Amino acid sequence: MAMVNGDASSSYAAASPEPLKRVLVTGGAGYIGSHIVLTLQETRKYKVVSVDNYHNSFPAALTRLNEIAQAALPENATNQEKDSAAVDSHTCDLTNPAQVRAVFEKYGKGGIWGVIHVAAYKSVGESTEVPLTYYLNNVSATVCLLQTMSEFDCVRFVYSSSATVYGTPPIIPIPESTRLKADSPYGKSKIMSETIIQDLCQAEPDRWRAISLRYFNPAGAHPSGLIGEDPRGRPGNLLPLLAHMAVGRVKDPKLRVFGDDYPTPDGTCVRDYLHVMDLAKGHLLALEALAPDSKVFDSCSDPARYKAYNLGKGKGMSVLQIVEAMRNATGYDYKCEVVGRRRGDVPDLTADPALAEAELGFKAPQNLETMCRDLWNWQQKNPDGYGAE
Numbered sequence: 400m401a402m403v404n405g406d407a408s409s410s411y412a413a414a415s416p417e418p419l420k421r422v423l424v425t426g427g428a429g430y431i432g433s434h435i436v437l438t439l440q441e442t443r444k445y446k447v448v449s450v451d452n453y454h455n456s457f458p459a460a461l462t463r464l465n466e467i468a469q470a471a472l473p474e475n476a477t478n479q480e481k482d483s484a485a486v487d488s489h490t491c492d493l494t495n496p497a498q499v500r501a502v503f504e505k506y507g508k509g510g511i512w513g514v515i516h517v518a519a520y521k522s523v524g525e526s527t528e529v530p531l532t533y534y535l536n537n538v539s540a541t542v543c544l545l546q547t548m549s550e551f552d553c554v555r556f557v558y559s560s561s562a563t564v565y566g567t568p569p570i571i572p573i574p575e576s577t578r579l580k581a582d583s584p585y586g587k588s589k590i591m592s593e594t595i596i597q598d599l600c601q602a603e604p605d606r607w608r609a610i611s612l613r614y615f616n617p618a619g620a621h622p623s624g625l626i627g628e629d630p631r632g633r634p635g636n637l638l639p640l641l642a643h644m645a646v647g648r649v650k651d652p653k654l655r656v657f658g659d660d661y662p663t664p665d666g667t668c669v670r671d672y673l674h675v676m677d678l679a680k681g682h683l684l685a686l687e688a689l690a691p692d693s694k695v696f697d698s699c700s701d702p703a704r705y706k707a708y709n710l711g712k713g714k715g716m717s718v719l720q721i722v723e724a725m726r727n728a729t730g731y732d733y734k735c736e737v738v739g740r741r742r743g744d745v746p747d748l749t750a751d752p753a754l755a756e757a758e759l760g761f762k763a764p765q766n767l768e769t770m771c772r773d774l775w776n777w778q779q780k781n782p783d784g785y786g787a788e
Contacts, residue, residue: 419446419483421511422686423502423553425493425544426518427486428456430628431559431617433464434679435515436486437626440468442683443483448511450491450502451518455631457785461488463625493518493540496547503551513555513689514548515682516541519588522635523563523743526585537588538595545599549606555689556609557682558596560707561589562671562748564613571715572671572751575613575707583743593707600705608696608704610685615671615711615750617678619770620777627777628675629784637721638672638771642778645731654733656718658740661747667718669747671711674765674773681710684759695758711750712763721767728771 422439426432427449433456439445449461468484491498503511519537520526526533541558548554563586564579581587593611600607618638620627633649634640643649659666685708688695696704716724722733755761 416477416479417444419479420444420513421446421448421506423448423450423511423514425450425514425516426456427451427488428453428458428460429517430456430630431614431675431678432456432517433460433626434621434675435517435682436461437464437467437621438676438679438683439686440464440484440486441471443480445512446483446487448487448489448502448506450489450493450499452490452492455520457629458488459785460626460629461486467621467623467625493544494535496543499543499547500550503547503553507551509552511548511551511553513557513686514544514553515557515559515686516544517559519559521561521585523583523585524635524741526583526588527743530584533584533588534591537585538591541592542595545595554603554606554608555686556596556607557685557689558592558609558611560593560611560613561586562613562615562709562711562750564590564593565748567745568748571747572713572749573709574751575709575754582745585743597703597705600703601701604702604704608689608693610688610695610705611707612681612685613707613709613750614678615673615709615748617675618672618767619674619676619765619773621676622773622776624773624776624780627774627781627784629781629786637718638725638774641722641725641731641733642729642774644733645725645729645775646778646782648782652734653736654722656735656737657744659737660740663717663746665717665719668744669715669717669749670721671713671715671749672721672767672770673710673712673763674770677763677765678710681708681755681759681761681763684755684761688759698758706758708755708759708761709750709752710755710761710763711752713750713752715747715749716767724767724771725775728768728775
C-alpha cells in the first residue's frame with residue numbers, strides 16, 4: 400500500500416511503554432520480601448511499595464535493593480525505568496488499621512495494582528509459647544489488610560503461606576490436595592489466613608483474585624552478597640544458624656540436632672530447600688497469574704478465583720545433609736549433639752511442585768551447593784548483617 404509522506408513513520412512509531420503497575424509488598428525489607436522486591440524491580444514493569452515495621456528486618460536492605468536495581472539499569476534508561484528501580488518505603492505496622500489505611504490513601508482508589516503479603520511471624524517453636532501474638536500478627540493483620548484493600552479497589556492478592564499447613568502429611572511428596580492439619584499455632588495461623596482469603600474470593604468472585612504460595616524452605620541469598628537473611632537475635636532456622644556459627648556470631652561449640660530417630664534415611668528431619676531467588680520468581684509468576692487475561696483460574700471448580708500452590712524443589716534434604724553441605728561451603732568443622740525432638744517438628748516436608756510447574760511455569764533449578772555458596776558469600780561480606788549500618 401502506498402504511503403503519503405510521513406504516514407509510514409507515524410504508523411510504525413514505537414508505542415509508549417505501559418505505565419508501571421504499583422505492587423505493595425508487606426515485609427519488603429525482610430529476607431524473603433527483599434528478594435521478591437528485587438525480582439519485581441528487575442522486570443521494570445512494576446513500582447514497588449514496601450511496608451515493614453522492621454520487627455525482624457532492617458531498613459538498610461531497601462537501600463541496597465535500590466543500589467542493585469539502579470546499577471542494572473541501561474545507560475540510556477528512561478525516567479520510567481529509573482522509577483521502577485526505586486522502592487517507595489513506608490514504616491507501617493499491619494496490626495494498626497490507621498497506618499495501613501494511610502499507605503493506601505497516598506495512592507488513592509485503584510492506585511495499587513496488587514499486593515504480595517509476606518510479613519508474618521514465622522517461628523514454629525516460638526508460636527507454641529505465644530500463640531495469641533501469632534494469631535494477632537498473622538491472622539488479624541491479614542484481615543485488616545484485606546479490608547483496606549477492598550475499600551481502595553485493590554483486589555489482587557498473593558499470600559505467603561507455608562508447608563507447615565500440612566502438619567504431618569500422609570503422603571510424601573506433598574500435593575496441594577493434602578488435607579490441612581497444622582501442628583503449631585504458626586501453621587494454624589497460615590491455614591486460618593488461607594481460609595479467610597478463599598472465603599473472600601467465594602463471596603466476591605467477580606472482584607477478587609488470589610493465590611496462596613505454600614513455601615517449603617528458602618535458602619541462600621542474592622549472588623551479589625548485598626542482600627540476605629539477617630534475623631534479629633539468634634537465628635531460628637538451620638542454615639542461617641550454621642552461617643552465624645561459621646562466621647563467629649554464634650559461639651555454640653556444638654549444633655543441637657533435635658532428634659535422630661525420625662522415620663527418615665538418617666533419622667533427622669527432612670526438608671525441601673529451594674533457593675530464595677527461585678522462590679522470589681515464583682511470586683512474580685503468581686502476580687502475573689492475577690492479570691485479567693490469565694488462564695490460571697479457568698480450571699477452578701467454582702466461580703471463586705482462588706488457588707494454592709507449593710513452591711519447592713520436590714527433593715528433601717536431611718539436617719545432617721545440610722550440615723555437610725555447609726561444611727563444604729564454609730570449611731567450618733561443625734560438631735553436632737543430638738538432643739530430644741522439638742515440639743511442632745514433623746519428620747518430612749518435601750513438596751510435590753508439579754502443579755506450580757504446570758500452571759505457573761514455576762521452576763527451582765538451583766541446587767543445595769549453590770544455596771550454601773550464596774549464603775556464605777552474603778555472610779562473609781556482612782559478618783554483622785545489616786546491623787553494622
